[in-house]
Amino acid sequence: MICERAKALDDAIERRDIDSVVKAFAEDCTIEMFGLVLKGTAGVRRWLAWFYDKLASVKLTPITIMIQGNIFFEEFLVEATLKHGGEVRVKQSEVLEYENGKVKSLRLYFDRLELARAVTRDFVSRTLVNRIVALSLKGLQ
Numbered sequence: 001m002i003c004e005r006a007k008a009l010d011d012a013i014e015r016r017d018i019d020s021v022v023k024a025f026a027e028d029c030t031i032e033m034f035g036l037v038l039k040g041t042a043g044v045r046r047w048l049a050w051f052y053d054k055l056a057s058v059k060l061t062p063i064t065i066m067i068q069g070n071i072f073f074e075e076f077l078v079e080a081t082l083k084h085g086g087e088v089r090v091k092q093s094e095v096l097e098y099e100n101g102k103v104k105s106l107r108l109y110f111d112r113l114e115l116a117r118a119v120t121r122d123f124v125s126r127t128l129v130n131r132i133v134a135l136s137l138k139g140l141q
Contacts, residue, residue, distance in 0.1 A: 077090075
């Protein structure tokens with residue numbers, strides 16, 4: 001049942017069906033990402049506004065799914081076209097906690113630098129992001 005609800009949520013996100021996405025969340029839900037906590041359905045709407053402001057289209061493809069009790073964990077591939085024409089292809093993870101059939105908590109995990117690389121357009125910003133990425137990988141390559 002949780003797996004079907006999570007799939008329906010992904011489908012609604014891909015369709016940009018804001019009302020269906022919001023209905024999937026509990027009134028007192030939380031969304032955690034970037035060290036921020038968005039609260040309630042107003043927080044869900046703020047997250048979606050931010051998300052859809054950046055993306056022209058998005059496809060979410062599950063890679064790994066694990067379910068334990070009311071917890072749904074998923075590693076997934078995000079393939080998106082940005083509004084400025086760029087493309088993103090990056091792996092992300094999420095933990096959804098369900099209560100009474102609705103998402104009580106969503107925790108999103110992804111590489112901020114990959115996101116920054118995708119959304120930066122001007123030369124200075126791209127140069128800075130690429131420099132930070134290079135420094136973060138120093139010694140691994």
